[in-house]
Amino acid sequence: MASPLLSCIFLCFYLSTVHGAGEDSFVTVPSSSFEPESVCSGEFVKPEQNGSTVYVPLVHRHGPCAPAPSLSTDTRSFADIFRRSRARPSYIVRGKKVSVPAHLGTSVMSLEYVVRVSFGTPAVPQVVVIDTGSDVSWLQCKPCSSGQCFPQKDPLYDPSHSSTYSAVPCASDVCKKLAADAYGSGCTSGKQCGFAISYADGTSTVGAYSQDKLTLAPGAIVQNFYFGCGHGKHAVRGLFDGVLGLGRLRESLGARYGGVFSYCLPSVSSKPGFLALGAGKNPSGFVFTPMGTVPGQPTFSTVTLAGINVGGKKLDLRPSAFSGGMIVDSGTVITGLQSTAYRALRSAFRKAMEAYRLLPNGDLDTCYNLTGYKNVVVPKIALTFTGGATINLDVPNGILVNGCLAFAESGPDGSAGVLGNVNQRAFEVLFDTSTSKFGFRAKAC
């Protein structure tokens, strides 16, 4: 006869095996939370300058919050987005061995988060994607002969109609620095400074390096903002008007705010997030970790992991598993982990999700068929960084994307990994290059 104590021993053992460190290490989510919402809901930040910080609403360019209806008609498959996004981490990792700077290797089509800002006088609104993986901002500009520019919803910015526009002269320091940062393309029309950006997926843009007034929010104006005016050779086929570069180099918009900015990428595309330039004055609610860089790749900022927890259990990994650091990138979708760390994470995650059908041919190697379940029990994943800062990824949208674990193997141990944008969802991620630290604030949008 089983005594109550004995049953408890068996039952409690069983429960602790199934649920690891306890019930709060798993979250039960209704399977409807995996379906995209068709209506934009949630509160937009007011575009404004508050103290030294400028707030700009940010949205996913394919979701119902996108500023122009045409922006949500781009119906690419997840596999396509992933394949393009993949070009970033693999190029970044190989970047150490190739002579081209890695910022030239990023994939522009995987960029997903847009803000609406205005260029020139009078101010012309343009929808631009934010990119921490490149430095030079650019717009499609008039004149653009047919077939050279991709279709965009907003009117093309026309420099000849802006009273504050000027082209950057070839002989200027600004142009020499652009060339030194590998974004130059010689001189156009004899005396104008040319810029060129090419991305790993074969897309590129070229044109005149320019300056004009950039209006981020009412009253928040960047005078003499440098950006590329793309007049042609746009192999980019996307439904946005340009790119806002937020890398570490002097060409970046971030550099105009002392290298301090933050953003919150919403957990789902039916909610808004924000971009905050010159943020970081109010550190409450943030956890901080030191910011590093990748040798020879001056665009990127990195964090270093110290540990990973899955379903409340710490993975058995030495610090050397994380020694390559991780580039924090707004434009890479899937997080890339070094080989040993990724395999340990995958094995723990699969074990925690063993009740669900693993798809043999998913877009990634750990994808589930979750159709037919009313609820799905998802293990929490916590990332601990150097110094002890720990972030609990949003459940399920910071962990699963299209039914797949939002992590992949990026390369061998010791190489640089990437912290992708799915993991960053719902956190305010603060880049503070002035004091070399990253901050993370949970449930910020």
Ligand SMILES: *[C@@H]1O[C@H](CO)[C@@H](O)[C@H](O)[C@H]1NC(C)=O
């Ligand atoms: C703007 O700043 C004021 C005073 O510092 C603060 O009370 C308010 O909440 C801020 N607004 C936003 C949107 O952060």
Ligand SMILES: *[C@@H]1O[C@H](CO)[C@@H](O)[C@H](O)[C@H]1NC(C)=O
């Ligand atoms: C997922 O499961 C459902 C229900 O069992 C099935 O009908 C469907 O074909 C499966 N999908 C894939 C991609 O395996």
